[in-house]
Amino acid sequence: MSINLSVSSPSSVSSASSAPSVSSPQSIIRLRDASLKLGDRKLWQKLNLEVAPGEFLAVLGPNGSGKTSFLRVLLGLESLAHGAVMVADQPPRRGSEHIGYVPQQKGFDDSLPARGRDLVRFGLDGHRFGLGGGGAQRAKDAAAVAAVIREVGATAYADKPIGLLSGGEQQRLRVAQALLGRPKVLLCDEPLLSLDIAHQQAVSSLISRQRDRTDAAVVFVTHDINPILPYVDRVLYLVGERWAIGKPTDVLTSERLSELYNSRVDVLRVQGRIIVVGGDDPETMAPVHHHLDTHVDAQEGF
Amino acid sequence: MDLLFYLSQPFAWHALLAATLVAVSCGLIAPFVITRSMAFAVHGTSELAFTGAAAGLLLGVGPIAGALVGALVVAGVIGLLGTKARERDSSIGVVLAFGLGLGVLLLSFYHGFATQATNILFGNIFGVGTGQLLGLLAIGLGVIAAMTYIYRPLMFASVDPEVAVARGVPVRVLGVVFLFVLALTVTAASQVVGTLLVLSLAITPAAAAQRLTARPLAVTALSVLFALVAADGGIVASLAAGTVKPSVFVTAISFGIYLLARIFGTAARGRG
Numbered sequence: 001m002s003i004n005l006s007v008s009s010p011s012s013v014s015s016a017s018s019a020p021s022v023s024s025p026q027s028i029i030r031l032r033d034a035s036l037k038l039g040d041r042k043l044w045q046k047l048n049l050e051v052a053p054g055e056f057l058a059v060l061g062p063n064g065s066g067k068t069s070f071l072r073v074l075l076g077l078e079s080l081a082h083g084a085v086m087v088a089d090q091p092p093r094r095g096s097e098h099i100g101y102v103p104q105q106k107g108f109d110d111s112l113p114a115r116g117r118d119l120v121r122f123g124l125d126g127h128r129f130g131l132g133g134g135g136a137q138r139a140k141d142a143a144a145v146a147a148v149i150r151e152v153g154a155t156a157y158a159d160k161p162i163g164l165l166s167g168g169e170q171q172r173l174r175v176a177q178a179l180l181g182r183p184k185v186l187l188c189d190e191p192l193l194s195l196d197i198a199h200q201q202a203v204s205s206l207i208s209r210q211r212d213r214t215d216a217a218v219v220f221v222t223h224d225i226n227p228i229l230p231y232v233d234r235v236l237y238l239v240g241e242r243w244a245i246g247k248p249t250d251v252l253t254s255e256r257l258s259e260l261y262n263s264r265v266d267v268l269r270v271q272g273r274i275i276v277v278g279g280d281d282p283e284t285m286a287p288v289h290h291h292l293d294t295h296v297d298a299q300e301g302f
Numbered sequence: 303m304d305l306l307f308y309l310s311q312p313f314a315w316h317a318l319l320a321a322t323l324v325a326v327s328c329g330l331i332a333p334f335v336i337t338r339s340m341a342f343a344v345h346g347t348s349e350l351a352f353t354g355a356a357a358g359l360l361l362g363v364g365p366i367a368g369a370l371v372g373a374l375v376v377a378g379v380i381g382l383l384g385t386k387a388r389e390r391d392s393s394i395g396v397v398l399a400f401g402l403g404l405g406v407l408l409l410s411f412y413h414g415f416a417t418q419a420t421n422i423l424f425g426n427i428f429g430v431g432t433g434q435l436l437g438l439l440a441i442g443l444g445v446i447a448a449m450t451y452i453y454r455p456l457m458f459a460s461v462d463p464e465v466a467v468a469r470g471v472p473v474r475v476l477g478v479v480f481l482f483v484l485a486l487t488v489t490a491a492s493q494v495v496g497t498l499l500v501l502s503l504a505i506t507p508a509a510a511a512q513r514l515t516a517r518p519l520a521v522t523a524l525s526v527l528f529a530l531v532a533a534d535g536g537i538v539a540s541l542a543a544g545t546v547k548p549s550v551f552v553t554a555i556s557f558g559i560y561l562l563a564r565i566f567g568t569a570a571r572g573r574g
Contacts, residue, residue: 075468077467077468093470094467094468094469094470095469095470095471096470099468101465101468101469103464103465103468106464108461111336111512112337112461112516113333113336113337113508113511113512113515113516113517113518113521113522114457114461114516114518115516115517118461118517118518119461119462122457122458122461122462122465122466122469123469125454126454126455126457126458126466126469126471127454127455127458127466127469127470127471128454128455129451129452129454129455130450130451130454131450132454160516161516162461162516174465177465187468
């Protein structure tokens with residue numbers, strides 16, 4: 001596992017590329033000198049990162065820092081401006097069977113003609129054209145879907161219309177959907193958003209358990225690290241064009257984040273929770289709007 | 303007695319055959335029309351098929367060919383307008399109003415058989431000739447084949463587009479393909495119920511089916527069944543009644559099924 005504690009910026013490229021980086025042949029995700037631009041705006045630059053199988057990587061940073069775009073690069077939906085990226089020894093491509101994807105919870109219409117079971121089923125053959133297989137294949141597919149639903153403990157509500165599922169129920173089923181293809185990489189984009197704290201914990205521990213069981217690497221984009229803190233191996237923190245990577249205890253410190261934001265940031269540890277206070281956005285000089293400090297019962301209004 | 307006599311005539315069998323194909327096509331697309339919030343797109347496409355039909359009459363190529371071209375052009379335009387439902391709807395409204403006006407203008411230039419105009423608006427399944435019937439057959443079979451082929455990824459893309467994109471489903475392309483399938487279906491359906499009443503076959507059956515179950519395949523199967531009962535039942539009822547157009551009965555039966563589904567459905571659906 002490579003741990004790169006250097007804070008990178010375009011002006012300190014040499015320090016980033018000369019930082020110790022252990023290249024492990026079994027890394028499932030590799031980024032080399034990877035830079036992202038959206039339109040004219042530069043996001044993270046010269047990013048070097050390797051993720052090992054079974055590793056849990058949290059991706060943090062203020063809004064607009066390119067967290068979701070990082071996932072889109074791994075999904076093959078966004079191209080790098082510069083550098084290289086490999087997922088399971090291949091360049092990312094849309095629809096890769098090596099990747100499972102868990103998005104944020106969303107409101108489904110009540111009348112949608114799909115049950116929880118059907119949502120999970122999409123993960124198996126939702127992308128395939130033409131008619132399904134015959135009777136034997138059909139039974140096998142249904143059994144695989146039922147098995148993964150059991151794994152995530154969602155059997156009780158798997159036959160409810162998806163529009164009537166609670167956020168927590170929906171997210172368990174989405175994890176089941178992502179797991180159906182036995183992916184080597186599980187990409188999670190704010191899957192805990194708008195869940196209450198009990199469901200946040202349940203879904204996080206579910207994802208971590210599946211990681212332990214299948215040895216899939218987890219890349220988890222979030223604005224609040226606290227629900228997943230017990231499971232996180234490393235943190236990738238993105239701010240503007242810069243980034244830092246390392247263990248949560250190493251990256252999430254007043255010193256590191258102040259350096260990264262280029263202004264004063266205080267990291268407080270209260271009752272096992274991490275709270276980040278202050279900091280101005282280095283580009284806009286506006287107060288940093290990030291929510292590592294989201295309180296237990298504070299809900300994001302999305 | 304009259305009904306039995308009519309049912310022994312080829313024109314009645316032709317009508318029932320065409321209506322059956324139209325009903326299966328409509329029943330197949332209807333759940334997607336609802337899931338993708340495209341009721342207004344269907345309405346817009348069929349109204350502008352009227353404009354195309356009027357142009358077809360005027361140019362002498364026939365109303366069905368005109369309607370087909372009109373519907374396909376509109377489908378292409380809607381496809382270019384993008385995927386946001388609200389933007390799409392206001393644009394359709396703008397084009398629809400202008401297109402209908404244009405259709406009325408074209409009809410005023412047309413000095414042929416006067417009932418042709420009402421036939422476009424309210425359907426004329428008994429007046430369809432053999433050549434046109436073959437055209438409807440080809441359209442119906444094409445729609446059924448296309449929907450069978452794209453059913454699974456289209457359902458994925460309609461229910462959960464973000465994840466479908468991540469899983470490699472060509473969501474945008476499927477959306478455009480569906481618009482063209484929809485344009486073909488609408489053109490065929492307008493021969494049975496007319497351009498004004500297409501929604502009675504292209505949305506009502508699925509709206510009823512959704513009240514009864516949340517299983518996607520069951521919704522599709524029920525939607526096809528309800529469309530068949532409405533279309534073929536409407537034609538038989540019209541033959542029995544004599545002078546009343548089939549579209550009246552088609553829409554009435556379709557609406558009746560929907561009412562029954564609303565009354566008896568909610569409890570059934572909650573159980574999955």
